[in-house]
Amino acid sequence: MGKKVEEEKELKITFQSKKEYECPVCSTVFRKEELLSGGGRLIAGQLTEELHRLYEPSAKYGEIYPLVYQVIVCPNCWFSSMETDFTLLPKENIKTARDDINNRKKETTLIFPSLNYQENRTLMEGAASHYLVLRCYDFFGKPASPTIKQGLASIRCAWLLDELDKKFPQQHYDWLGTLFRKKAQYLYNEALSREQSGRETLSGLKAFGPDTDKNYSYEGMLYMCAYLRYKFGPANSPEERKTSLEEARRTIAKLFGMGKSSKDKPGAFLEQARKLYDTINKELSENE
Numbered sequence: 001m002g003k004k005v006e007e008e009k010e011l012k013i014t015f016q017s018k019k020e021y022e023c024p025v026c027s028t029v030f031r032k033e034e035l036l037s038g039g040g041r042l043i044a045g046q047l048t049e050e051l052h053r054l055y056e057p058s059a060k061y062g063e064i065y066p067l068v069y070q071v072i073v074c075p076n077c078w079f080s081s082m083e084t085d086f087t088l089l090p091k092e093n094i095k096t097a098r099d100d101i102n103n104r105k106k107e108t109t110l111i112f113p114s115l116n117y118q119e120n121r122t123l124m125e126g127a128a129s130h131y132l133v134l135r136c137y138d139f140f141g142k143p144a145s146p147t148i149k150q151g152l153a154s155i156r157c158a159w160l161l162d163e164l165d166k167k168f169p170q171q172h173y174d175w176l177g178t179l180f181r182k183k184a185q186y187l188y189n190e191a192l193s194r195e196q197s198g199r200e201t202l203s204g205l206k207a208f209g210p211d212t213d214k215n216y217s218y219e220g221m222l223y224m225c226a227y228l229r230y231k232f233g234p235a236n237s238p239e240e241r242k243t244s245l246e247e248a249r250r251t252i253a254k255l256f257g258m259g260k261s262s263k264d265k266p267g268a269f270l271e272q273a274r275k276l277y278d279t280i281n282k283e284l285s286e287n288e
Contacts, residue, residue: 013041013061014069014120023074024089025097030076032083033121035069042066044213049227049272051220052159053213065163066212067156068126071133075117077101078108080132084206085144093139104135111176123167127160134183145204147194148221151187154180155210155224178232185228192225192251216269219255223273226252230280242287249280 016031023030035041041061045054057063073080079097081089089097109115112128121129133153137146158180165173194200207215210224229248234240255273 011061012036013064021072021074021086023077023079024087025079025094025101026074026077028074028076030074032072033069035064035066047268049276050155050159051210051216051224051269051272052155053211065123065126065160067130067160068121068123070126070156070212071129071153073117073125073129073132078105078117078132080129080136081140082133082149085140085149085204088144089139090141093141097136097139100135100139104132108132108135123160123163127157127164130154130157130160142200143204145191145200145202147187147200148191148202148205148208151184151191151224152205152209154184154187155228158184159211181228182232184224185232188221188225188228189233189247192221219273220269222251222254223269223276226273226280227276230276238287242284245280245284249277249284252277252280 014033014035017034018031020029020031022028039061040058041064043056043058045056047053055064055066070082071080072083072086077098078101079089108128108131111131112124115125115128117125130153134150134157137144137150137153140146158177161173161177161180165171165177191200191202195202202218202221208217208221209215210220216223226248229244229251233244233248235244252273255270256277
């Protein structure tokens with residue numbers, strides 16, 4: 001009996017935090033599920049062009065997706081945000097968030113069925129949590145830098161949709177992943193535009209990610225703006241495509257004026273940025 005309990009303890013990948021959170025919308029008190037670290041649980045794999053860290057399945061623990069546990073979701077009303085903002089919902093918007101409860105539950109379960117935030121999260125709850133973040137930052141004001149956080153939520157949701165597509169093929173999760181990448185493209189570039197015009201700062205975001213394993217800082221955001229424009233930007237006409245690519249080229253060119261490689265800008269990242277710059281340049285040259 002003791003050996004069985006010990007084995008179950010060893011195989012745990014998450015735990016309930018000691019810290020309690022009170023939902024600002026419905027006043028439910030709950031604890032957040034956290035990912036255990038160490039013990040060979042996470043085996044880092046390759047870094048994708050989207051700066052997404054893939055992880056190899058562990059022989060002992062199986063597949064683990066750190067993004068599943070990243071954001072806070074109230075298990076009762078499904079209000080969701082990044083941890084630093086959960087208690088900072090503006091008072092004047094609490095009623096709006098409360099009035100939205102039924103709508104956000106209904107619309108979320110249309111995409112992600114059979115959700116249960118009262119139990120440990122599965123890949124489905126993880127993907128849905130980022131969709132909920134995307135929705136709920138509409139209730140935050142400019143000081144929270146909501147636009148870039150919605151962009152982050154969109155691309156992270158797309159990454160988890162990729163994993164859902166592998167597990168449940170032909171359920172249109174691949175199509176949804178593309179939609180969320182297109183949404184991320186708009187939000188990333190809108191956040192940059194708002195920052196440059198002074199309409200919204202980026203100071204409310206402490207870690208730009210875009211994934212959780214490393215923070216590529218502001219330069220990483222510039223890269224993502226350019227990459228997403230190149231892959232998922234306007235393409236209804238050659239002229240629209242050209243305009244979008246020229247903007248992407250200007251955005252990524254800023255990276256090369258920000259000094260040599262550093263902790264936040266490792267050489268591999270700058271090489272990825274250079275590769276993207278050259279790819280955009282080539283397409284623009286071929287279409288002149």
